[in-house]
Every structure is written in C-alpha cells, then in structure tokens.
Amino acid sequence: MVVHQRPTDVPEHRDQDLITLLRARGQRVTSQRLVILRELRRRGRHATAEEIYHAVRRDLPGTSTPTVYATLDLLVDLGLARKIDAGLGASLYDPRTEPHQHMVCRRCGRIEDVDGELDARALLRTASGQGFTADRVELVLHGVCATCLTT
Amino acid sequence: MVVHQRPTDVPEHRDQDLITLLRARGQRVTSQRLVILRELRRRGRHATAEEIYHAVRRDLPGTSTPTVYATLDLLVDLGLARKIDAGLGASLYDPRTEPHQHMVCRRCGRIEDVDGELDARALLRTASGQGFTADRVELVLHGVCATCLTT
C-alpha cells in the first residue's frame, strides 16, 4: 500500500514558519531549534521541557537542558508555542496556540485540553461533557499594570 | 482618643474558625498555626511563604520553613486560604477565599486582585477599569478526571 504524503506531512516542510520568523529577526536557524520544534509538533500537545529534552537527545545526542529551555522559550516568544503553568512542578510547552485551556486531575496529574473560548461557564460545561469534575478554577491575567504603562 | 475595638479586631477572636476546624479533625492547635493564620489575615492579601516566614519569625523566632509551608497548605486544606500559582517562581497564599482572580504585571511583577465572577469577558472589563492591559489569559481547571472518578 502506498501512502500519499501531503506536503505538511514531511517534517522539513513544517519548519518554514520557524525559519521565516528567525530570519526576520536576524536569528540563526540551528538544528536544535528545528528538532525541538518538530518534536513538540510531533507530540501535538503540551509537554514538559524534560520530555522534550529526552526525545530530542535521541535525534541530537549532545543537546543540553539549557538549550531546550532557551529554545522552548524562544518558540513561545515567536508565537509558535504557549507556556502553561498548570500548578504542578514543571511548566508545560504547548504547540497548540489556538484558544484553549487546561484541566488538571488532582488524582492522576493528567492534564487535558478544554477547547472553547474564555467564558468560564461554557468551559466548565465542556469539561463536564468530557467527564471532568472541576471544583476549582484558577484564572490569571497577564499584562501590564497602570503604573508600568505610564513609566 | 479612644479607639473602640470590635470583637473581631482582637486577634484571639479571629482564631475561632481555625480552632474549631482543627478540633473537628482531631488535629492540634499550635501557636505556629495561630500565628501564621493571623499574619496572613493581618496582611489581607496574597503573600509568599517566604514573606509569611519572615514576619512570623518576629513573633515566634524558632519557626522553620517546613512548618510555614505545611501550615499554609493545611490552611488551604481547611478552606481558610487559597493557593495561587501566578506563574512566577513562588506560590502565593491568599486569605481571601471569595471568588476573585489575579492579574500579573509582566514588567514589575505586581499581582493585583480582580474581583468578580468567572466570566472572563467581564473580568477583562474589570481589569481594564483598573488600568490593567491584559494580553494573556491563563485558565486552569482543577478537579478529577473521568478515569479517576470510576477507579
């Protein structure tokens, strides 16, 4: 059986956005950056820096933790990933940048996506539809305060 | 000038809820627990464990960090405080248990309350009324997932 690959199924074709963004900033396109982004996208969901680190070291053995952290933060900065603080020890890096939020199971620690806009009422309804019983909502706004805006 | 104190202005009178809750669980009423709760309430807003630690050590010199952490988590467990992960290094412990959320200034790190229910749209409006320009909303639901519920 022949599997027809669409262009985006070929990893190299998916890197264009990263390459373009880096070039636009005068930053370098390195194999670490490409491999880390590919790994994050291959997984398709939030992952810890450590998970990415171990996976990437199979493709690119010498890779270090500082590089993984720096690169993941760079991807966030470029808008290719989101950083999520789910209140567990480690931060999560998510290749899905569309509006969606997260629910954390207190018992098993599993973290699942909840799609939908930021209406918390609707979000709770969706979560419940996925069988998740939420009893706590943590909402944090990030931005710039009045004082800093005028300084 | 004579200042008339209402009963709740006398620290000892505010401890009743903690004492009652501890007794109901068969847990001990210790001076550390009382002093830590009083300090959190005296401040009236979210504080880090470290801030509480330093303040408490003035009243009760020998107090240790493990005790402060354990006690703050106990207060959360008893429903007398909330634990907030604002995505900065340290967790915050908040004596305000009513529904309210937080906004974090990316520049100065200041964390302010945003009162109101969990309708994110209304919350963003309130934040904007307080001069805060929010460009990122982080919402995490905590609870129990479908799998764990049936196990």
Add this chain to the structure above:
DNA sequence: ATTGGTGCAAATCCTTTGCAATAGC
C-alpha cells in the same frame, strides 16, 4: 503518656547562569 508537630539540615526538583568552544551567517 501518646503521637502529631516541629526544627534542623540536607535533599530534591526545575530552571538559569557563566564561560569556553562551536557553528551559522
């Protein structure tokens, strides 16, 4: 008198830093 709580020191976990070596441009 019991044993839950505490203090101390040390460990752990996640993340960042300093600096020399390397690899993109």
Add this chain to the structure above:
DNA sequence: GCTATTGCAAAGGATTTGCACCAAT
C-alpha cells in the same frame, strides 16, 4: 571571520524529606 548559540558544570530558588525532639491532647 564575526558573534549568536551551544554544552558543560555549577549555581540558584522554591519546596520537601528524614529524623530526633518537643509539646498539645
């Protein structure tokens, strides 16, 4: 060749652990 990136080792900050002692019940 220039200098941004990298790897290594080590530091850093927040929180937790192990264990002997103390103090609330």
